[in-house]
Amino acid sequence: MFLTDYAKTFNAAAARPLDEPDCLHSLFAKQPVEYLAAGQPLFFEGDEARHIFEVIEGTLRVFRIISEGRRVITGFLHAGDVIGVSLRDNYIYTAEAITAAKVRRLSRRQFEAAVINSESLRPKVFARVCDEMAAAQDQMVLLSSKSAEERICTFLLKYLKRAMAEGNAQPIVELSMSRQDMADYLGLTIETVSRTITRLIGKGVLNVLDPAARHSIRIERPGMLAQLAGDDDDCGDMRRDLIALGERRRH
Amino acid sequence: MFLTDYAKTFNAAAARPLDEPDCLHSLFAKQPVEYLAAGQPLFFEGDEARHIFEVIEGTLRVFRIISEGRRVITGFLHAGDVIGVSLRDNYIYTAEAITAAKVRRLSRRQFEAAVINSESLRPKVFARVCDEMAAAQDQMVLLSSKSAEERICTFLLKYLKRAMAEGNAQPIVELSMSRQDMADYLGLTIETVSRTITRLIGKGVLNVLDPAARHSIRIERPGMLAQLAGDDDDCGDMRRDLIALGERRRH
DNA sequence: CGAAGCGTTGACCATTGTCAAGGCCAGTGG
DNA sequence: CCACTGGCCTTGACAATGGTCAACGCTTCG
Structure with missing residues (x-):
């Protein structure tokens, strides 16, 4: 593959x-x-x-x-x-x-x-x-277990991390794929992708840079994005240890 | 893995x-x-x-x-x-x-x-x-794209095929896992799994052998099960060739 | 200017999740 | 031997998330 x-x-x-x-x-x-x-x-x-x-x-x-x-x-x-x-x-x-x-x-x-x-x-x-x-x-x-919002946030977070790793100073994600591609990747419809992004803008998590260039997304609050992604990444490596001890966390 | x-x-x-x-x-x-x-x-x-x-x-x-x-x-x-x-x-x-x-x-x-x-x-x-x-x-x-019924049928079909490959004459699937396990594997809730199986029994696709042994399932209509699994398996190998030609099929 | 492509938004609906109750069976203890 | 309890599964009523259908806005391109 x-x-x-x-x-x-x-x-x-x-x-x-x-x-x-x-x-x-x-x-x-x-x-x-x-x-x-x-x-x-x-x-x-x-x-x-x-x-x-x-x-x-x-x-x-x-x-x-x-x-x-x-x-x-x-x-x-x-x-x-x-x-x-x-x-x-x-x-x-x-x-x-x-x-x-x-x-x-x-x-x-x-x-x-x-x-x-x-x-x-x-x-x-x-x-x-x-x-x-x-x-x-x-x-x-x-x-198998994430909501539409979590899926979108997880997806954007992955690209944000990539951008950061590449040394980009700005928290800007350049998506080269269409909304339809995102939908087919995330197991959603194009409408749900669109609505969810709109809602995230409403929450102040991110912004579309230019109405004409909807593929450029600025992450206004990376921390909140990570929260909403629901990956427990906020707690980093501690997570694995906790789970190994049979514990649960978050919320 | x-x-x-x-x-x-x-x-x-x-x-x-x-x-x-x-x-x-x-x-x-x-x-x-x-x-x-x-x-x-x-x-x-x-x-x-x-x-x-x-x-x-x-x-x-x-x-x-x-x-x-x-x-x-x-x-x-x-x-x-x-x-x-x-x-x-x-x-x-x-x-x-x-x-x-x-x-x-x-x-x-x-x-x-x-x-x-x-x-x-x-x-x-x-x-x-x-x-x-x-x-x-x-x-x-x-x-990412199958309904509850398709998921259950795909799952059962996989175990049916395994049973057939092992030479079992009877189209009986012995599930060793609980409904909760199935749900967590298929990205569903236990209730949806249960209801979907009930509905499949209603359609005559399968039957639970014994109310006491709900993990033993007899597939009454393997063909219909395959249909409902939505894998296009009915057409077998032709599928790949068709797709390679950019075509679509089923229904 | 018109048409096409893409994205957004709204109204409505369906599938699935949630919550709650109950059935059935097995195991346990009286 | 029977009642009680707990686990597992099923069923029902209801809610909600996300899908469907439709319309519209924006941009691009001819």
């Missing part, structure tokens, strides 16, 4: 530079860059999974179409993400560019050979797969 | 016997069997992930507790399943026996050493991780 770039972020924070020869990133470095126009598919659900891709620039959506045109987006891909590692014979989802995007590809054969031979690459790939599973778990928690 | 035993089923169908030395299963064979009483935890969310477990017998639930006592079950484990492969440093969920259960454990160190050294084990582990990701995707689809 796809891999978020959390691992990359962590690595960047550590001592190891990104362009070191044993970095996952560098595997793709020599491949030619491919350009995708907005809306252009990278591959379809059901296609034979011949390649692994690295996103260089832009945003892609990863989704499955279920009956009667219902679409479920299982993830978004951004610069640095790798897609196609944890797959067997065929892609089980479609990947499609949301914005104009650049990617590089590697055949599975090449990729696997490189990973098997490299003592330092293997744990990196493994870490990515683990992060991917963890993200899937989080999404399952979100979908 | 955890691995379903689909891979094992497939292997059993193929030529390779299960007790061959290069089988994942055989790795655990020499470990002592540990016994868990119903309700007993195997490990807690947050614990250091030191071991990988194989379930020998019984059923376990894998879950996370989120705020105010809300519990999300992300999976059930049955005989043959392996848990703990796709994890980094700590368990990110709690695993707990539902019924009395038997497990065997292997330290991650041992497990990883064995897998790295074995040419034949590596693809098996990889296949399991892929299956696990695919299962997580399916669950995300279920949670």
